[in-house]
Amino acid sequence: MADKDQTLHYDGPVGGWGSVRGIVEIAGMERPSPMALETLYRQNKPGGFMCVSCAWTKPAGHNALEFCENGAKATLWELTTRRCTPDFFAKHTVEELKTWSDHDLEQQGRLTHPMRYDRETDRYVPCSWYEAYSAIGQELKGLDPKSVVFYASGRASLETAYCYALFARLYGNNNLPDSSNMCHETTSVTLKKVIGSPVGTTVFEDFSTCDAIFFFGQNTGSNSPRFLHPLQEAVRRGCKIVTFNPVREKGLISMINPQSPTEMLTGKETELSCQYHQVKTGGDIAAIMGLCKHVLAKDDEAQARGLSVLDRDFITQHTDGFEAFEQKVRATEWDDIERESGLTRSALELAGQIYVEADKTIAIYGMGLTQHVHGFENIATLVNLMLMKGNIGRDGTGVSPVRGHSNVQGQRTVGITEKPELAPLDKLEQLYGFTPPKEKGVTTVEACEGIISGDIKAFIGLGGNFLRAVPEQGAMEQAWPTMRLTVQIATKLNRNHLFNGEVAYLLPCLGRTEEDMQAGGPQTVTMEDSLSCIHGSIGKRKPASQDLRSELAIVAGIAQETLEPNPNVPWEEWLGDYGKVRDAIEATYPEQFRDFNKRMFTPGGFYRGNSARERIWKTESGKAEFTVPDMLSAAGFSDKAGRFRLMTLRSNDQFNTTIYGYSDRLRGVEGTRSVLLINPKDIEKAGLRAGQVVGLAADAEDGKDRRVMGLTVTPFDLPDGCVGGYYPELNPLVPLDHHDKHSKTPAYKGVPVRIIPDA
Template structure:
């Protein structure tokens, strides 16, 4: 750790030599092997494979190396030569393995054989695929379908996702939560309500046509580093980039392009953000309302000169609710805005003036907006700001939530949803000759509540590390053991595989980089990126084990063992030729996926469309609706002496719950994750010293004791009243009921806590 103004920090830019060193440090010589370099060369390119990490675009005009540091880590993580074999499990009980770190578990490498948990020995033992499918099918047949959860992590292909959702509905439920419930479900709910489309309206080409971008709560440098290339190009052509985030993230401060020999040799850096404002956690509603307040004031001044700042033609034709919203904004005092945002009025007005002067503005956000108790108000307020000047539905404008998992948006598109109203159930009934369930299923929070109260009896996980990712970790782990059946489909070992129900199976699958050979030959799959474009993906590497099955084959095997025969449901044919599954998707979702197979390899992907981008508003009013927020505080946390707002954060060396190493290079934190980040002023006021060991306890007022111990006090540049700690290590502190009211997305970005010395 290095020192600057008594805080840890990183002196360099994002990208540059640091990225290359980060890759080689984690994977050593593995990344220079012919197989690895050949695979990386085809990553995110035509006829290549879609990155298994984030959902950034696979552009038509691609770079020589169309991968970032984290994307390379994700690919090399999958291509590792390490193997987690039955011999490994014979040596270690699950009780022992639960004492291992997340990093050490995944460093054992790729799973090689289907395994069954043997309770007597407390070990996984190998079993055949036939035995696994038969055993799981028998258990599912004996359970009430409403008691079974079908979870999807967000990286399974469109083909797998469609089959998985169909399996769940044929079985008899809509219990199809996915990782979106933990990150961007707030987006789906808030955008659907305000503009009638549940995803962002921006496409990749818009990034080259705007003249201002406003960022809220999105860490580009660690979570979507390939975004840095268009951001650098935008900054160089004079685009004003205005950032609001409690943490000063390097990716939005400066960037050195690793693909530029000149920049690498000279160390040349591009400044990314024109303005960077460290908003208080939960203060985004206040900031956005303050921005709107200045816009209205600027419009007042312009009217006096016979001009307008507001896009009045757009507002009259395309929006509703402006009068109520404007009245609320004008009635809100600047003192209240400054208090809740933690920012001075002058800073907010300086940012707002950029918006006033810009012709085309894109609004970008991440989980820093969505993971709050009033996250839906955050997103709706961002839409309000953009609507004032008609910045939705024109080239170079729009709202752009940046998605994390590589196909989390696509899974929802093709039917993985607990909400029956979002799925064309009548069409499915016609296609497959059955009556789909019409009742609402369980989302992630509701599934956890069902585990705690006993309603949930079985959990099937299509990828992911569910137990590690959810709130209320310790309570859920204890209750998890009462489940009758748990099934995990995975490529590597993680914590969720070590906490099992009475009957448990661990089923290893092919990775996306691997050659998926079925009856008709090598298969391709497809994904949807964060801009609603659909891409083909083709793996070519030799599978890690001859005993692996593809995800579609596993879904089909489970379904055939569980469901009665249906002549319209041809699992074996679909597994033999994934193009048949794409034909089914095109039939179910004909407007968006027509000619799916023919368009699958379109350079840059084919756009599935967005009604709001076309200024067709599928809302109750038939227009884009302004929304009046309930209050200015999105955190749901009232200030109190000694109470802090904890932000859970990801390091530069992880993706979601996957830990690649212990270097958070872009924040200057090395060698550990058991840190508590706090600004030096708070340290002095509370009498803490650097390196002191403390605990955090939840301050939710529900009389439930939640504690994380052994944290090292670390000085860091954060707003007053705010703490930072790593996800998922801080998850035990998050109450299950601490979530957005509209979407039930857990509020990981502002958790009420106290420090115990």
């Protein structure tokens, strides 16, 4: 690895005064409403509102301040006093706004009025809600339902998501891709296949009894900082954390708890990872196979003494396919493991020994595993490791993907899926008296393919910044205006809103912090965290504009203007009382949402259950399935002279495509996002110099010209042959067909690129 003294880095811990300063800086930019502090105090607590940032759980034994740096930034961003009014749009053409940065667009503040795009003047003009609903409904009536996409970002409530999915199916399709298609769809596909449950198996209490935690490709410090609290407590009681990540992310190295006066005053840090292994980008399959190889070797030694490292009773009773996997592990050579992982045998054996000695282990992972061409094999091989010692389905163990968007997992739970077999179609038919479509809908990648080919004629976006988040941005931006209808439901202006179909509407919605007043009074919404717990959320702040509508109101308004009346679908009743939507969710999913309205404010949320945690395996074999990987690299392409493996990264001042500012404090990058992170050895080998401005070109086999220019060469501690840069700025380098083979999740964490030295 690179010499730390030669690379850009951050010497401080996660948390501490740096975290406080980060929040203060964003507060200064957003100038939030006076009640911001009271709102932050209510964040992630029973009877309060649930953070719109990550999906980390909201524990029953909450802290006095149950928010992190990124969560506070998300709340302050929503509570900004800045307003993006019709006057703003009157002053700026859309073509002019395309030259603005992502940050500057969102800094215009909250959208205040429904707007229609006027192609003749190239400006957004105000319109009434009635006009918007009516025009959208008329357009949808005239289109083939198969040509319409209903996209959802991960922040809409369970109530809205349920109604949105029902609307799409009543309209006539399963075209319900969502943001999980771009991040954790690999999780849903893989876990469903190998353990019968599409989500993680841990609960919050498991972190207080586990002996070891193995992290793969997850940046806790920036993406889910509240997770650091149980990690700190785990380490203090003797739990060992082992981390595999190409980047030495500060959030898994050391922390200072901002809520501890003693730690803040003394600067006393907690060291988190006892081992940190900088695996090569795409090298996790090889690394995990190395761990498994060590486990088998130690089991051989134990067997000679009449003992066992493997949980043989569990393997016999609860799993299928172990013999084939064991044979593969034994046949895999250490030389191949070392080459593909970028790690030494001794390092992997050192990590493997911690796994061997731990009775209870939890495996954590993020998009460092899911966003690869062979992401399925990444996760499946990790599950293999866990199954070897029976580390799924008992307290203190489990596999636990950390989700991003606050309700992305919940939306899938209540029907946002393009896969008809995952939706309770028979129950929907029974409840609502219609025949739901059985044909598979489109994923995000397939939606993009349809837009480029012209087969997709309309796109409705329930939140998000779709066009900025997807691969193949050049072709997508060119094709987007050829659609007949585009509708964007949003709180702030973003780049996707600057590309419009022939008929286009920008519809502003309430934020989660704001009071949602309907005919039946103030309303509550709910969401599901990444540990499968359901939480109620009540906004209290005065809406940014009296012209805003709730997401559910907008969905219901469009649906009523589009669909024929159905006495079984009481849109007006649901809109007046969201409790009746929850009753409908309970009727559709009675096992998971029993007594929904009564339990939604249970401290810590109510657990909707997980069959794999109960060791009920809803797989083809009826058991947890060992799989045999056919490769050791998840990258999906070979290394060759001049080719680098690019991983796209989020900064500390960012949530998905939302850019709060230009400080990536935890990596030492300040004031810019136009950087190419690369280790000093590779800088020298490529004939470059630190500070040089270069470009990146995609090195895909299709030969298409995809490039991003104006990147400053920045020495950074990365494995040899690996480079890093920011998402979404580097998305144009990602081909649309560069995705996980099973889930079609774009492979943002392993992109073949070449450096263009003369930018």
